[in-house]
Amino acid sequence: xxxxxxxxxIACGGITVVAQGAxxxxxxxxxxxxxxxxxxxxxxxxxxxxxxxxxxxxxxxTARGEWAELAGSGAVANRGIGGDTTTGMLARLxxxxxxxxKAVFIMAGINDLGRGVQADSVISNYEKIIEDLHRSGASVxxxxxxxxxxxxxxxxxxxxxxxxxxxxxxxxxxxxxxYIDLNHSLxxxxxxxxxxxxxxxHLTGEGYMAWSKVITPYLNxxxxx
Numbered sequence: 001x002x003x004x005x006x007x008x009x010i011a012c013g014g015i016t017v018v019a020q021g022a023x024x025x026x027x028x029x030x031x032x033x034x035x036x037x038x039x040x041x042x043x044x045x046x047x048x049x050x051x052x053x054x055x056x057x058x059x060x061x062t063a064r065g066e067w068a069e070l071a072g073s074g075a076v077a078n079r080g081i082g083g084d085t086t087t088g089m090l091a092r093l094x095x096x097x098x099x100x101x102k103a104v105f106i107m108a109g110i111n112d113l114g115r116g117v118q119a120d121s122v123i124s125n126y127e128k129i130i131e132d133l134h135r136s137g138a139s140v141x142x143x144x145x146x147x148x149x150x151x152x153x154x155x156x157x158x159x160x161x162x163x164x165x166x167x168x169x170x171x172x173x174x175x176x177x178x179y180i181d182l183n184h185s186l187x188x189x190x191x192x193x194x195x196x197x198x199x200x201x202h203l204t205g206e207g208y209m210a211w212s213k214v215i216t217p218y219l220n221x222x223x224x225x
Contacts, residue, residue: 032083032111033091041081042092049098052077054222055138057096057129058107059084061146061203070212071219077101085112086125093129097136103222104138105215106130107182109145109163110156110201119159123166130170130177140177141218142167143211147187150200157190180218185210 032038053075056067062080079096081088086108096104106129112122126142133140144164147157164183171179186196186207196207203211 032085033088035083038081038083038088045079045092046095048077049095051100053102053225054219055079055096055099055101055104057089057104059111061110061201062107064202065208065211070208071216071223073219073223075223076219083111084108085115085117086122086129087112090125090129090132093132097133097138100136101138102225103141103218104133105141105143105180105218107143107145109160110148113156113159114153119162119166122159122163123170126163126167127170127174130174134176139222141180141215142171142177143180143215144168144182147183147190147192148201149192149194149197153200154191161190178218180215182211182214185214 033042053073054071055077056062056065056079058080060080060082063078063082065078065080067076067078068074077099089106089108106126108126108129109122112125113119130140130142144167145160147160148154164181168179168181171177183190186193186203192200195204196210197203
C-alpha cells in the first residue's frame with residue numbers, strides 16, 4: 001500500500017515538511033516570537049535583571065554556549081534564545097539594558113536569512129541594536145555571523161559575508177562598537193569548517209572552544225575594568 005511519510009524538522013526557528021515521494025520540500029515559516037517557548041524564555045529574562053558585567057546576546061548559537069564557564073566568570077550572563085532574529089532581539093533589549101552591563105557581545109542574522117529576510121534589513125536592525133545598547137552606556141562587541149556548511153543553506157553564505165563586511169565597516173566608521181571576526185578561525189573558504197558542526201549550523205564542543213578562544217581577550221578586557 002502506497003503511503004506518504006511525513007517528517008517534521010525544526011531548525012533555527014523554522015519548520016520544514018519533508019514528504020516521502022514528494023517533488024519538493026516546502027518550508028513552513030512561523031514567527032518565532034509568537035511561540036510559547038520563545039515567550040516563556042523572554043518572560044524569564046524580563047525577571048532576571050540583576051547586574052552582570054557582560055551579556056551574550058544572540059540566537060541558539062549563543063544560547064547553547066556555557067559562557068560563564070567558558071569565560072571563567074559568573075559575571076557573564078547568557079541571553080541567547082533559540083530561533084531568534086534581529087527583530088526579536090531588538091524588541092527585548094529593555095531587560096538587558098536594565099542589567100547595566102559593561103559590555104554586550106552580539107551574534108545574529110542566520111535565522112533572519114533562513115526566513116528569507118534580506119541582508120539589508122538584517123544590517124539595519126543590527127545597527128539599531130548597536131545604537132540602542134551604546135546609548136545605554138554598554139560597550140558593544142559585534143561577533144561576525146558564522147558561515148554555514150549545511151547543503152540546504154549554503155546559498156546564505158554570500159549574504160552572511162555581505163552582512164559581516166557591512167558590520168565591520170559600520171563599527172569602524174560609527175565608533176560605537178568593536179567588530180570581532182570569528183569566521184577567521186571557524187570557517188574556511190566562506191563555509192563553516194566541518195569539524196565545527198555536525199548539522200552545518202550549530203556548533204560542536206570544538207566549535208565553542210574555538211569561538212571562546214577568539215573572544216577571551218575581549219572578555220578579559222571588560223572583566224578587568
